[in-house]
Amino acid sequence: MNSADLLTDAFQRIQEAVHGAVQGLSADDLNARLDEGANSIAWLVWHLTRIQDDHVAGALGAEQVWFAQDWSGRFELPFPRGATGYGHSSRQVEAVRVDSAELLLGYHDAVHEQTLRLIGGLDDGALDRVVDESWSPPVTLGVRLISVISDDLQHAGQAAFVRGSLERR
Numbered sequence: 001m002n003s004a005d006l007l008t009d010a011f012q013r014i015q016e017a018v019h020g021a022v023q024g025l026s027a028d029d030l031n032a033r034l035d036e037g038a039n040s041i042a043w044l045v046w047h048l049t050r051i052q053d054d055h056v057a058g059a060l061g062a063e064q065v066w067f068a069q070d071w072s073g074r075f076e077l078p079f080p081r082g083a084t085g086y087g088h089s090s091r092q093v094e095a096v097r098v099d100s101a102e103l104l105l106g107y108h109d110a111v112h113e114q115t116l117r118l119i120g121g122l123d124d125g126a127l128d129r130v131v132d133e134s135w136s137p138p139v140t141l142g143v144r145l146i147s148v149i150s151d152d153l154q155h156a157g158q159a160a161f162v163r164g165s166l167e168r169r
Contacts, residue, residue: 003127003142007119010149014052015112017156018045021163022101022108029166030104031097036090041159043096045104046075047085048155053111054084055148059131059141060118071107119145 001009022030022045030042039047050066057064066072072081078095085096098104127142139147 003124004120004122007122007145007149008116011052011112011115011119014048014149014152014156015108017153017160018048018108019105021045021156021159022104025101025163027097027099029163030101032162032166033094034162034165038162039093039158040096041162042098042104043085043088043093044155044159044162045108046096046098047088048152049104049108049111050084051086052115052148052152054082055144056111056115056118059144062114062118065107065110065114069110071110074103075107 021041025041031040033040053064053066056062067081075098077083079092085092122141127140127145129141130138131141131144132139
């Protein structure tokens, strides 16, 4: 197994977890919050997908799917177009509302497809390339991708927890 295969496997696990948390849910369930400070499944999946889209595209020199395929227009969120959800307040979390699971999964799957295309040709040497010098130490491509994977898996797990909680009500 090489680096590209390992990364592909990790991103496929994210996609599987996202689908497991979202498929078949109504808009009410997707937008439900367990309490007023909690994140909804809609926000969690939108956010994890925005982070993957923003960070992977930025690190590998591609246009974000959010803009290239006008997902920003389809979601019609009341934020600047480039918002990713990072640092969102409870009120902003509440503003991320979706009408269907298909919208969330459509965006996630489009980002997943681009991610696999972009990482498919990476070799071990590519992972050492510095992609962000604003941190100390500077962030390499490998560190950035592992950060995205970690963040996405945590949020997908949170979405699965919310789903389970809603189903037990």
